[in-house]
Amino acid sequence: MKKRSIVRLFIAVMIFLPIQYAVVGIVGEMHSEPWPAFVLPGFKNVYVSDDDLFQIEQKRFVIEIEGQPKVEILRPQDLFPELPLSQVPGFMRTHFSGRSDVERLSEEARSFLYQQASNHLQTEPLMIELRIEIENYRFVDGVPILESVDQLDRIPITLKPEYSNEK
Amino acid sequence: MKNRDSGLNRWIFESFTITPEGLGLLRILTALMLLFFLIPGGGTVHYHFLATLPADFYAPPPGPMMLFDTFPGLAIFQVLQTVAVLSALMILVGYHTKWVSLITGLSVLILQGFIFSVGKIDHEILVAVVPVILAYSNWGAAFSIDSFRKGKDQKNERWPLTLLALLIGFMMFTAGFPKILGGWLDISTQAAQSHLLNQFYVRERQDLLAELAVQWNNPFFWELLDWGTVLFEVGFLISIFRAAWFRFFVGIAVLFHFSTMISMNIAFLPNFIAYAVFLNWDAIYKSSHQWMMRWNRNNFRKSRKGVLISFTLMLVVFFALLNYITVHEKVITLQSDLMLYEVVLVSMAVVILLVGGVKCLGRSPRGFGTANSSSLHPLPPEPCNSN
Numbered sequence: 001m002k003k004r005s006i007v008r009l010f011i012a013v014m015i016f017l018p019i020q021y022a023v024v025g026i027v028g029e030m031h032s033e034p035w036p037a038f039v040l041p042g043f044k045n046v047y048v049s050d051d052d053l054f055q056i057e058q059k060r061f062v063i064e065i066e067g068q069p070k071v072e073i074l075r076p077q078d079l080f081p082e083l084p085l086s087q088v089p090g091f092m093r094t095h096f097s098g099r100s101d102v103e104r105l106s107e108e109a110r111s112f113l114y115q116q117a118s119n120h121l122q123t124e125p126l127m128i129e130l131r132i133e134i135e136n137y138r139f140v141d142g143v144p145i146l147e148s149v150d151q152l153d154r155i156p157i158t159l160k161p162e163y164s165n166e167k
Numbered sequence: 168m169k170n171r172d173s174g175l176n177r178w179i180f181e182s183f184t185i186t187p188e189g190l191g192l193l194r195i196l197t198a199l200m201l202l203f204f205l206i207p208g209g210g211t212v213h214y215h216f217l218a219t220l221p222a223d224f225y226a227p228p229p230g231p232m233m234l235f236d237t238f239p240g241l242a243i244f245q246v247l248q249t250v251a252v253l254s255a256l257m258i259l260v261g262y263h264t265k266w267v268s269l270i271t272g273l274s275v276l277i278l279q280g281f282i283f284s285v286g287k288i289d290h291e292i293l294v295a296v297v298p299v300i301l302a303y304s305n306w307g308a309a310f311s312i313d314s315f316r317k318g319k320d321q322k323n324e325r326w327p328l329t330l331l332a333l334l335i336g337f338m339m340f341t342a343g344f345p346k347i348l349g350g351w352l353d354i355s356t357q358a359a360q361s362h363l364l365n366q367f368y369v370r371e372r373q374d375l376l377a378e379l380a381v382q383w384n385n386p387f388f389w390e391l392l393d394w395g396t397v398l399f400e401v402g403f404l405i406s407i408f409r410a411a412w413f414r415f416f417v418g419i420a421v422l423f424h425f426s427t428m429i430s431m432n433i434a435f436l437p438n439f440i441a442y443a444v445f446l447n448w449d450a451i452y453k454s455s456h457q458w459m460m461r462w463n464r465n466n467f468r469k470s471r472k473g474v475l476i477s478f479t480l481m482l483v484v485f486f487a488l489l490n491y492i493t494v495h496e497k498v499i500t501l502q503s504d505l506m507l508y509e510v511v512l513v514s515m516a517v518v519i520l521l522v523g524g525v526k527c528l529g530r531s532p533r534g535f536g537t538a539n540s541s542s543l544h545p546l547p548p549e550p551c552n553s554n
Contacts, residue, residue, distance in 0.1 A: 001303065003180070006326050010179050013330065017337045024341075027229050033288055035228035036276060038334055040290050040342035044349025047361035054361060056369050075371075082216030083285065084209065085370060085504035086433075090287020094226045109223035135368070143382055144364060 189448030191310030198259035214244035261311020268302035336407035343400025357389035372432035434509035
């Protein structure tokens, strides 16, 4: 490359980078973070309040099994063990953020979830429920202690009849 | 205007210097890092999982992956992986280095695109960016098949290193700036600590010193960490204008990632492929060559070959062993998603920084080597002693 072209390339990159960052910010607010982009994660959220209360949202899959009085509670990473752990919270946020997400799931997706649960538990699940909870921790003598758990929602994930019959 | 132009030119073309031999060693390390650890995806099991995911779960981020409606079949993943592996192998031996570097970057990028279409982006773009940018440095000018094919008078370019520094600096800034908006500098809350707790309890990243860190409830310490993180990430952008400053910030970055690894079990290994570019490769080559000269009774060519063979063999054996003990969980089993090879490599980076780097980090290698130096030029002077 000629020297002049390289200088022009640098000037173009220096103009491009802030513009793409602005685009990433705008699109990220409206939809989700674009990709590919020259950005690193901001981790801007602060999860702890100034009165030493620390809240975290937990999502669990509660599995009912025929003939078994006790339910099995699976973490998302149990249901999707092939997914890197770094992607699990994002995956849950995108596809299981609440009732509307679950209601939109196709029969194929529901069947897939049941199959994943079956693979993990080595038995056929009767019903899957998504449970969304907030765990409240408070620092006591420097150690975070679980103070309470608020249940936000319990969303049944049913199989459609044709899939139930197949199973 | 002229002065400003020449300042810009100096920054672009003279900030970083590296000889063909230094670039050759860097090329070998980069190729081996890709082959052993950084080709995206966890292999066939991960690809098979993605290939069988229903279309409902295909959530591409805004961008080119929206052109697809669902995940591709396993065969496509395997083709992409094969292309990435073969092209990385060709980078290793330096055959058509420029083109295979571009192909590696592209195949890595496409693989990442599909992997990130589950609804979560992992910010690993530097894995693709490094081979693409260094393709233009002519990093196949030494220790390569290309150097046999094209002769040994090839020139290498410095500006790709400056461009990479610019990208790293800007990307670091994008990590720091949202923290200011998000309240990291608010002294009434400790953001870094809250992230630690989130990683510990939600993602169950509880290896190494995570438990100890969770119980460390000193608001002053955590607030200091909040401010330090923001200043470091934002300041990275300013550091790109001086090689010595930039190398200093890269050193801090290594320590920063090490601390997040031991406390939050996040290693961010993909960044290290970019940080490694700014190691003093000429000094590494020079000291290894001097050692080989003693071994080979001052036979220059034989010593040069010795550096190539010993450096490559040492890395291959070490990486293969590291991969083996990680996959077969031979040494320790980590409960989180942190991999043993990440722990070892990031820790080694800290050791390299502390033992070998401290002396060189604060000093610019300006005047060391030349952009046009051919592979058979005499060895450059010791960089740590130059100003």
